[in-house]
Amino acid sequence: MPDTAAYEPTGRTVPTRSRERASYDRELVHGILDEGYVCHLGFVRDGAPVVLPTLYGRIGERLYVHGSTGSRPLRMTGKADTGLAVCLTVTHVDGLVLARSAFHHSINYRSVVVHGIAYEVTDPEERRTALDALVDQVVPGRSYDSRQANAKELAATAVIRLDLNEVSAKVRTGGPNDEPEDSALPHWTGVLPVVRGYGTPIPADDLDPSVELPGYLAVL
Amino acid sequence: MPDTAAYEPTGRTVPTRSRERASYDRELVHGILDEGYVCHLGFVRDGAPVVLPTLYGRIGERLYVHGSTGSRPLRMTGKADTGLAVCLTVTHVDGLVLARSAFHHSINYRSVVVHGIAYEVTDPEERRTALDALVDQVVPGRSYDSRQANAKELAATAVIRLDLNEVSAKVRTGGPNDEPEDSALPHWTGVLPVVRGYGTPIPADDLDPSVELPGYLAVL
Numbered sequence: 001m002p003d004t005a006a007y008e009p010t011g012r013t014v015p016t017r018s019r020e021r022a023s024y025d026r027e028l029v030h031g032i033l034d035e036g037y038v039c040h041l042g043f044v045r046d047g048a049p050v051v052l053p054t055l056y057g058r059i060g061e062r063l064y065v066h067g068s069t070g071s072r073p074l075r076m077t078g079k080a081d082t083g084l085a086v087c088l089t090v091t092h093v094d095g096l097v098l099a100r101s102a103f104h105h106s107i108n109y110r111s112v113v114v115h116g117i118a119y120e121v122t123d124p125e126e127r128r129t130a131l132d133a134l135v136d137q138v139v140p141g142r143s144y145d146s147r148q149a150n151a152k153e154l155a156a157t158a159v160i161r162l163d164l165n166e167v168s169a170k171v172r173t174g175g176p177n178d179e180p181e182d183s184a185l186p187h188w189t190g191v192l193p194v195v196r197g198y199g200t201p202i203p204a205d206d207l208d209p210s211v212e213l214p215g216y217l218a219v220l
Numbered sequence: 221m222p223d224t225a226a227y228e229p230t231g232r233t234v235p236t237r238s239r240e241r242a243s244y245d246r247e248l249v250h251g252i253l254d255e256g257y258v259c260h261l262g263f264v265r266d267g268a269p270v271v272l273p274t275l276y277g278r279i280g281e282r283l284y285v286h287g288s289t290g291s292r293p294l295r296m297t298g299k300a301d302t303g304l305a306v307c308l309t310v311t312h313v314d315g316l317v318l319a320r321s322a323f324h325h326s327i328n329y330r331s332v333v334v335h336g337i338a339y340e341v342t343d344p345e346e347r348r349t350a351l352d353a354l355v356d357q358v359v360p361g362r363s364y365d366s367r368q369a370n371a372k373e374l375a376a377t378a379v380i381r382l383d384l385n386e387v388s389a390k391v392r393t394g395g396p397n398d399e400p401e402d403s404a405l406p407h408w409t410g411v412l413p414v415v416r417g418y419g420t421p422i423p424a425d426d427l428d429p430s431v432e433l434p435g436y437l438a439v440l
Contacts, residue, residue, distance in 0.1 A: 042307070
């Protein structure tokens with residue numbers, strides 16, 4: 001499939017409602033994924049759902065998640081030849097939508113939901129590339145400005161991969177959708193934008209004062 | 221159980237690693253929940269995990285989630301006399317932790333994971349209180365300054381409840397934990413605080429200009 005084609009909708013990526021908010025556009029999906037670094041990873045353990053926040057990195061049509069070889073989802077994936085069924089979700093909140101009616105209150109957001117089977121990555125080169133991607137997803141350029149993992153650290157780290165096949169985005173933008181008959185009500189109505197940013201960097205206690213703040217942090 | 225007692229740890233709320241980050245303190249859990257309004261709700265559908273972002277509200281030891289009666293998790297809960305097994309997770313990212321080694325990069329965060337069975341709320345009074353809580357979770361005080369749901373809107377809205385019984389928080393704070401032998405490496409190291417806030421409110425196109433911005437928005 002060419003990289004520009006949309007993802008193929010499936011039974012579980014077509015929502016039962018608000019279908020106009022759903023999208024399978026590859027660029028849109030990539031953009032939402034690339035703006036974040038924390039996902040919520042869902043899997044089934046003893047028949048019950050588990051949802052854990054974790055970091056992720058994207059390389060093309062592959063997402064990577066890492067963790068201690070002792071953590072549950074990574075252990076579960078490594079044990080299973082068949083991989084582990086997961087759902088990986090990334091959400092950005094862009095604004096609070098305040099309507100005149102309680103019912104029409106909403107949130108402007110962009111989210112991506114990925115369904116699929118996660119597999120443990122064993123190829124050493126792919127593991128290294130994935131670990132770099134995980135660092136660079138949080139701070140682009142940082143993997144070049146830190147000590148790479150040594151053999152002991154690599155042995156303690158599990159990496160799992162989830163391919164972007166069954167994927168959908170959901171986006172809400174714009175103002176409130178009040179009922180026409182509510183238009184004369186006296187309540188303030190509109191959108192409160194939600195903004196994200198970074199505060200002043202806090203150097204570690206033992207940082208040599210001659211080490212300057214790198215350019216890739218100054219531009220964040 | 222008195223409201224001040226800690227939550228009882230269970231097999232699935234005790235992590236396999238980083239146990240020092242786990243807490244069952246009720247006030248800490250409430251504080252993390254009250255600072256947010258978007259959770260990631262996990263459930264199992266046809267044997268596979270599903271994770272969806274959705275709003276929540278807290279009243280004491282109960283969490284509420286709402287949605288269209290046509291949406292999948294709410295339909296699944298309503299159909300089942302036994303309720304629906306869910307995992308509800310709330311995460312705040314507080315900082316990016318940049319270590320000298322790639323391995324020790326981390327995130328300062330606070331998260332709460334709630335396991336349990338969600339039940340549909342059918343009592344009209346509890347439904348109304350829950351819907352107010354959902355609005356006030358996003359903007360405290362807003363439920364008093366909007367038109368309450370009418371019969372038609374109430375009929376279109378499903379509310380589910382999840383009790384806070386099997387609950388844990390996980391918190392990471394502080395600076396990087398680099399290896400002593402890395403201390404002379406030339407990389408900048410420290411924490412980049414992540415800040416959240418609100419932009420300038422954007423009035424709806426049809427807002428009467430004489431309606432002033434309410435005080436509860438001005439203080440956010």
